[in-house]
Amino acid sequence: MGSGYKDESNNFTGILMGSVKETDSNITRQGLLGYSSGIRSFFLNAQNGSAIFGKNSGRLTIDPNE
Numbered sequence: 001m002g003s004g005y006k007d008e009s010n011n012f013t014g015i016l017m018g019s020v021k022e023t024d025s026n027i028t029r030q031g032l033l034g035y036s037s038g039i040r041s042f043f044l045n046a047q048n049g050s051a052i053f054g055k056n057s058g059r060l061t062i063d064p065n066e
Contacts, residue, residue, distance in 0.1 A: 004035070011038030 004014010016033045031046035036055075043052045051062040 007037065009038075011035075013037055 001018060002014055002016035004012055004016070006012050012035045014035060016035070017031070019028055019030045020033055021028045029043060029045070032042075032044040033040060034042040039055055041053075041055055045051065049064045053060045053062075
């Protein structure tokens with residue numbers, strides 16, 4: 001389930017709740033994901049409670065197991 005839009009290059013901007021298979025691996029993520037122009041900008045993990053905020057540089061990760 002999600003809300004957002006795809007631009008003319010098929011890049012999604014919006015929020016998605018559910019399962020997403022990562023493009024560059026066989027990993028499937030489950031939780032709440034936010035995308036900006038096709039790049040994941042945040043991920044709230046439903047399986048272990050961790051969270052990742054930000055894109056490549058300046059990324060903040062919260063891991064309840066650390």
